[in-house]
Amino acid sequence: MTDIISSDNTTMTFEQFSKIYEKDHLELIKEDPSQIKYLLSCSEKVKLLAVRKDPTSIKFIKEQSRRVINAASNSEIDIFLYIINPTEKDCVKAIKRDDWNIKYVKDPSEKVQLIAVKRVFLIEFINLPFDSVARIILNYDKKYNTTHSKYVKLNDRLKQETINELKLMRC
Known part of the structure; x- marks a missing residue:
């Protein structure tokens, strides 16, 4: 010492x-x-x-x-x-307390994203949503004719699937 x-x-x-x-x-x-x-x-x-x-x-x-x-x-x-x-547990606790806390989460896990998008307009604060989260928003937009998906940055595969689905809907 x-x-x-x-x-x-x-x-x-x-x-x-x-x-x-x-x-x-x-x-x-x-x-x-x-x-x-x-x-x-x-x-x-x-x-x-x-x-x-x-x-x-x-x-x-x-x-x-x-x-x-x-x-x-x-x-x-x-x-x-x-x-x-913060750990994932900290993020989950924070978002359950106040879902606007998603704005402060860097690289949220899929679990954290799924909790946050229960209020769909919060998608704009998630930079790269997981496919499961993006699908929820896309389905919400289809069902309610909204435009929340404009905030979703889709990967190429999901973009193509969405374009194909929209083409099928128009037929």
């Missing part, structure tokens, strides 16, 4: 040194959780306190552990936008 020499020339380990600062950090966060943005590094305990007191303080935490994300997302406040590298 690395030893640190303090101002009074006593020697302590880095772990001992960190615990001194952790106490100060905890006091600071108890007063105002948003102060975490000024801490260059802090313990898991400090991060958890911050998000439990104010879930939106997660936006200031660069290294988000699963425990910190879970603590923040257990609140009624929607913090999905601030989660770095």
Whole structure:
């Protein structure tokens, strides 16, 4: 372990040194959780306190552990936008809470897309829908004579199938 020499020339380990600062950090966060943005590094305990007191303080935490994300997302406040590298489970939870969260999902899985397009107009926020999702939108447009499919970027095979289906419908 690395030893640190303090101002009074006593020697302590880095772990001992960190615990001194952790106490100060905890006091600071108890007063105002948003102060975490000024801490260059802090313990898991400090991060958890911050998000439990104010879930939106997660936006200031660069290294988000699963425990910190879970603590923040257990609140009624929607913090999905601030989660770095959300899991599929995080995405599903966020979209079930507010389906507009699909706007913030990069490369949503098929499961996430299927949940989001229960409100068909949200398709415009999905860049590359899976075939199953695109078909739902295309079928919706056929059934209700709408134009939501204009937002669907189809792959070549699905485009050709759609063109063929439209030709058959016109006959």
